[in-house]
Amino acid sequence: xxxxxxRYGNAISFRDDYILFAIPSKGINDxxxxxxxxxxxxxxxxxxxxxxxxxxxxSLAPEKGLSPTVHWKRIAVKDWQSVIEGVEKPGTVxxxxxxxxxxxxxxxxxxxxxxxxxxxxxxSVENAKKAAExxxxxxxxxxxxxxxxxxxxxxxDSKVLALSTMCGHGMVSFNMAKKMIEMVRExxxxxxxxxxxxxxxxxxxxYNSDRAKRILDETIGxxx
Amino acid sequence: MIINHQKCIACGxxxxxxxxxxxYVDTKINRANIDDDACVECGTCYxxxxxxxxxxxxxxxxxxxxxxxxxxxxxEPDVCPTSAIEMNELEMPRLxxxxxxxxxxxxxSTGIKGRGTEEVKTNDVRLRVDTGEVGYTIEFGRPGVxxxxxxxxxxxxxxxxxxxTFEKNNPVNHLLTDVxxxxxxxxxxxxxxxxAIVEIKTDINMVEKILLTVREVxxxxxxxxxxxISTRCGEDGEDNILGPLLEKLGYSNFRAKTNMGLGRITNxxxxxxxxxxxx
Numbered sequence: 477x478x479x480x481x482x483r484y485g486n487a488i489s490f491r492d493d494y495i496l497f498a499i500p501s502k503g504i505n506d507x508x509x510x511x512x513x514x515x516x517x518x519x520x521x522x523x524x525x526x527x528x529x530x531x532x533x534x535s536l537a538p539e540k541g542l543s544p545t546v547h548w549k550r551i552a553v554k555d556w557q558s559v560i561e562g563v564e565k566p567g568t569v570x571x572x573x574x575x576x577x578x579x580x581x582x583x584x585x586x587x588x589x590x591x592x593x594x595x596x597x598x599x600s601v602e603n604a605k606k607a608a609e610x611x612x613x614x615x616x617x618x619x620x621x622x623x624x625x626x627x628x629x630x631x632x633d634s635k636v637l638a639l640s641t642m643c644g645h646g647m648v649s650f651n652m653a654k655k656m657i658e659m660v661r662e663x664x665x666x667x668x669x670x671x672x673x674x675x676x677x678x679x680x681x682x683y684n685s686d687r688a689k690r691i692l693d694e695t696i697g698x699x700x
Numbered sequence: 701m702i703i704n705h706q707k708c709i710a711c712g713x714x715x716x717x718x719x720x721x722x723x724y725v726d727t728k729i730n731r732a733n734i735d736d737d738a739c740v741e742c743g744t745c746y747x748x749x750x751x752x753x754x755x756x757x758x759x760x761x762x763x764x765x766x767x768x769x770x771x772x773x774x775x776e777p778d779v780c781p782t783s784a785i786e787m788n789e790l791e792m793p794r795l796x797x798x799x800x801x802x803x804x805x806x807x808x809s810t811g812i813k814g815r816g817t818e819e820v821k822t823n824d825v826r827l828r829v830d831t832g833e834v835g836y837t838i839e840f841g842r843p844g845v846x847x848x849x850x851x852x853x854x855x856x857x858x859x860x861x862x863x864x865t866f867e868k869n870n871p872v873n874h875l876l877t878d879v880x881x882x883x884x885x886x887x888x889x890x891x892x893x894x895x896a897i898v899e900i901k902t903d904i905n906m907v908e909k910i911l912l913t914v915r916e917v918x919x920x921x922x923x924x925x926x927x928x929i930s931t932r933c934g935e936d937g938e939d940n941i942l943g944p945l946l947e948k949l950g951y952s953n954f955r956a957k958t959n960m961g962l963g964r965i966t967n968x969x970x971x972x973x974x975x976x977x978x979x
């Protein structure tokens with residue numbers, strides 16, 4: 477599962493946030509589904525995703541046994557092939573896009589591929605409606621997020637919340653999001669490096685590195 | 701989760717990583733420590749951090765020299781330089797923390813990873829929520845707060861009292877000892893987890909009552925909640941009922957997960973499309 481529903485932000489802030497996922501259902505369309513799940517990911521990989529995941533790993537995973545040279549140079553390469561080849565059993569697979577054009581083009585190709593799985597899009601209501609219209613399909617069901625109830629004032633400011641909630645399982649802590657904001661603000665990390673640091677904590681591969689970079693840039697007043 | 705003090709060099713990187721604020725550097729022994737009561741066994745420190753295998757003695761010496769010169773050793777912020785974080789074997793009831801908090805651990809009760817079920821993501825083939833019905837996912841504890849089962853029980857008891865239908869395949873449902881009363885297993889009530897999702901279903905007329913109830917109960921429990929609310933669209937692909945109702949009730953429901961209706965039966969032998977529910 478991926479848990480993408482409660483991302484913090486208003487409708488406009490989801491302009492660069494589209495998550496597509498395929499879910500096989502046990503006893504219904506899970507027979508011999510591995511090649512088709514891989515095909516879903518292959519299709520997604522052709523439309524410039526910013527992240528992909530197969531339930532076990534994301535395209536930018538934590539690295540074990542690093543050399544100390546990473547203190548001076550660390551290259552973040554998103555590895556689509558490992559995500560595709562790593563699909564071993566039926567489960568949710570997903571891809572994240574940061575542009576309407578790429579998400580809609582991918583959706584069209586998925587519709588044409590007719591894989592038989594349930595396909596969902598997590599974004600703003602309007603974005604998903606437009607994507608369905610562009611692919612000439614009708615939405616079946618919709619689940620709305622009603623946001624967070626926080627009567628005891630636990631939650632931090634909106635930027636930290638927006639960065640943290642892009643991992644829907646809560647693996648990106650508030651403190652880590654704050655730390656990245658501070659490191660970017662102090663010029664100790666680029667917004668791209670900071671975004672990639674956050675991506676590595678999300679094991680499902682649904683963290684949107686482009687949106688994180690934009691939020692970090694906005695936070696330090698680099699862009700509006 | 702434990703921190704191996706033979707390896708830890710007290711760099712403090714893991715402190716910010718923990719979603720529950722459970723890790724701190726104990727300045728008396730100059731090592732990181734975990735507050736076991738606050739830790740929810742989510743594995744973020746163990747699995748989410750990259751690692752190096754620096755010699756701890758060497759790294760401590762370098763840090764001491766740097767400190768004396770007022771230099772700052774700044775390892776990559778997501779790296780444990782000496783691979784000091786280790787996962788220990790857990791037993792019930794503590795094991796329930798990991799099952800509900802670590803997203804890569806599969807729930808034995810549902811056979812899926814994560815904290816909920818397929819909700820309406822497979823509604824096109826399972827029809828869990830049909831026309832005129834409304835599904836709810838009530839999530840507790842996320843982001844960054846956590847929740848104890850004793851607080852979740854306050855909600856399940858109140859909802860059970862309203863006569864809602866609990867989703868049979870939801871992990872929390874498997875911990876209910878009395879579905880009609882909403883009682884959870886006594887041995888887990890004090891366990892803290894990163895988040896859990898209670899899933900229920902009602903007819904459309906109950907929406908306002910349920911949402912008000914969730915808000916009221918939330919005031920009595922020291923955590924955050926997030927509600928997802930779902931329905932089946934009409935033949936034209938439009939939701940002309942729930943969305944407008946939510947707007948009328950004052951909710952800004954602009955974020956959604958949308959099932960595109962592309963699922964179909966492809967297995968040679970398939971189960972029925974609807975799943976049983978416990979009333």
